[in-house]
Amino acid sequence: MEILFVIGFFLMLLLTGVSLLGVIAALIVATVLMFLGGLFALVIKLLPWLVLAVVAVWVYRAFTTPQGEVKLNRLKRKISKLERNGWR
Template sequence: MLEFLFVVGFFVMLMVTGISLIGVLGALGALVIAAVVMLVGGLIVTAIKVLPWLLLAVAIVWLWCYWQQKPLRDYR
């Protein structure tokens, strides 16, 4: 929500200071590109931050399945 308010405030300030509409649209285009880059970067950083917990969960499930195996019977 804060990012949206920043973009709206940025647009309003450009219009108040007398920047032309072409300049405003160029600035908004740059903001959209920057937002997409920050979104992708944030997703990558979040994945790296969560990776140890995901590996821990996989290890716990693997150990649980290993301990829950039934012994093999000899059917002769």
């Protein structure tokens, strides 16, 4: 990500000329680019955890609602039946 800062800084210096105003503009643009790049990287890094949280909530709600309890009891009965019949 530092390369974005360097490229943005030098491009802005070339476009605006080397002056105090140019340096300030270059710093502002580079800061914005680094901020957006960091946010993008953070979203990519956290995406698997966000998906895992969504799946966990979906599974929890699927088995704790009244319809979900029926499904859970049916699953428990199937497991009990398999254990009685020696599925291993």
